[in-house]
Amino acid sequence: MLQTPEHSSPRSPFWWSHTQDGIRLGFTSIGAGSLSLNVGEGGEQNRRDLERHMGLESGALRFLHQVHSADVLDAEAEFPDAVPTGDAWVSAQASQALAIMTADCLPVLFAGRRQDGSPLIGAAHAGRVGLLGGVLENTVAALRERGAEQLTAWIGPAxxxxxxxxxxxMVDELAEARPALASMTSWGTPALDLRAEATRVLQEDGAVVVDVFGCTLEDPDLYSHRRSQQEGTPDGRIAGVIWWKP
Ligand SMILES: [Zn+2]
Incomplete structure (x- = not known):
């Protein structure tokens, strides 16, 4: 099932946001600034400003050290490092605000319910490497292991x-096993459609897929790493965020 929700005004820190049964989620625009501490300017302050906008305490929004892996973390676990390394995480705990950073890769946010109605949330960073490595399947599995039913996955701008x-x-190598990946650019050269493949994978795993769409290369309200390399536009990272309060 595909849905195309309304997009926010470009002035909002959120490019798109949504509330579903107390669970709140969204994808930021360049209006929020870069949420990375390593790419772009003012990441630390931008995170504090976003938390304030979200009605969260300072430092409540949690980020990962992302490495294009397929590793899914339990956000409620104790981590040896202040910023845990991984590319997806899940939580059943209220007020846990999970973030994932992207700038061309797919950000995917997840929400499900246990049989008793309590929410489960997740966030995944799925670039080409992570997607092919199974980061989305692993995130769905982690949520199902924790009892998630009625799973919804929102695929954000990429x-x-x-x-x-x-x-x-690369198309030849990958599309034989995964034909949904094969695509062509608007200027007629070989391309990959990660969104189509992610949609297929998630639907096959029984999730309701909400395609928020948005192209980071085409929409100047979003950060794009590729566009920054090719055209010198400011580099930065948008964030996909999800949280809930009882
Ligand atoms: Zn595009």
């Missing part, structure tokens, strides 16, 4: 299948 140019060799 490089679209008409912009994500790659060598023909």
């Amino acid at each position: 490089a679209c299948g008409r912009c994500y140019e790659v060598p023909q060799r």
